[in-house]
Amino acid sequence: QKEVEQDPGPLSVPEGAIVSLNCTYSNSAFQYFMWYRQYSRKGPELLMYTYSSGNKEDGRFTAQVDKSSKYISLFIRDSQPSDSATYLCAMRKGGKLIFGQGTELSVKP
């Protein structure tokens, strides 16, 4: 079993839709949670980070962490075609940074 599980998709939504991306993890030692966006053939760019349970909002993006369920989510409101990318969740365990498989998102005009 992988330490971090993420549905690879692909996920296709119409422009303006609310997108929900999710990851589950198995180890309660994970303490710091991040979401990255990666466009094709580029390096991942950091979108959001959080270390506590609850919600954190930044513009159209909301990161949610539920440590009791070992579950994190990223919500994208009013999705745009420019949001089409692969979204990766990541978590820290000591010196390691562990990534989910990534979810490929396509937002159709």
Add this chain to the structure above:
Amino acid sequence: DGGITQSPKYLFRKEGQNVTLSCEQNLNHDAMYWYRQDPGQGLRLIYYSQIVNDFQKGDIAEGYSVSREKKESFPLTVTSAQKNPTAFYLCASSSQTANTEAFFGQGTRLTVV
């Protein structure tokens, strides 16, 4: 301009040859990482380093080697022992190992010909 620079962007290697990928950062970060990305498999950790002159194996270290002689630099050598080296390689760095985010370079695409 602060950031992480990976070079080259594209690299071709003949079977049986070793090749070294460069990663340099000017962010004054202590920790650096190398990941490999294959289609549909996310990012897999090859090696990471928390301080100069020290590094640890990740999940897929076989066939790879690294060095950390300077804080700014963390080169990755893909040796001939790596059975399937064709992949997208990503370097990252972070200011500490605990409770901080990591930042990535733009990657090197290695192709074995």
